[in-house]
Amino acid sequence: MVAEDVRRLVISTVGRLGRETQLHLDERYRHFWVTNLLIIIISILLIVVAIFNVYYIRVLYQDLNVIVFNMDSMHTHLRVVKGSMDEITHRVESFDRHMANMDEINRHTSSMSDSLPRIANAMRDMSGEVHAIRNEMAVLQGSMISIDQRVVHMIGGVASMRENVHQIARPMGVMNPFLP
Structure with a gap:
């Protein structure tokens, strides 16, 4: 009976470890997805800002030529x-x-x-x-x-x-x- 208890204890521990590991992997995947989404949004914003900066530099150059x-x-x-x-x-x-x-x-x-x-x-x-x-x-x-x-x-x-x-x-x- 003791051997069976030990066996059940090991099986339940391994099962709990498997569930905890899977929960950890799911949570990690969710965090990676959120991080990737933030990186994409920030990259798009940086591209928009870069386009406006190039436009403003061109306008500034033309205005300086007029001056x-x-x-x-x-x-x-x-x-x-x-x-x-x-x-x-x-x-x-x-x-x-x-x-x-x-x-x-x-x-x-x-x-x-x-x-x-x-x-x-x-x-x-x-x-x-x-x-x-x-x-x-x-x-x-x-x-x-x-x-x-x-x-x-x-x-x-x-x-x-x-x-x-x-x-x-x-x-x-x-x-x-x-x-x-």
Whole structure:
């Protein structure tokens, strides 16, 4: 009887071990299935994100090219504006030199005041206006020089920005052949 009890005990133990092993295998299979499903879902999400990233890189590259073109255009237009400002400054200086001759005309007119008092009075009035115009021209000349200097500074800034945008866009140009 003891041998039979031992035998039953061994058989029941082996049976329990078999059932536990099968339960463990079933649970393990279920966990592997869930893990594989998660891996597939995450892979699909990563593919979608990669597609959007490639699209955004392409859009960024195109936008940077537009910015570089606009910077080049702005730089060219600022050079034209600088040339126009230089010409205006030279004309104001020339006009100021001509205005300096008005003092001499005023002196000659004053010498005629003995015989022509009415003309002398008119010339005195004109002298004040000429001085006012001359002062305004001096202010205008200073303003033009200031504007000229500011345009030169703007051209330098635009040239620097253009170079920086070229440097930013250069890596995008390398990646462009790989993009759809």
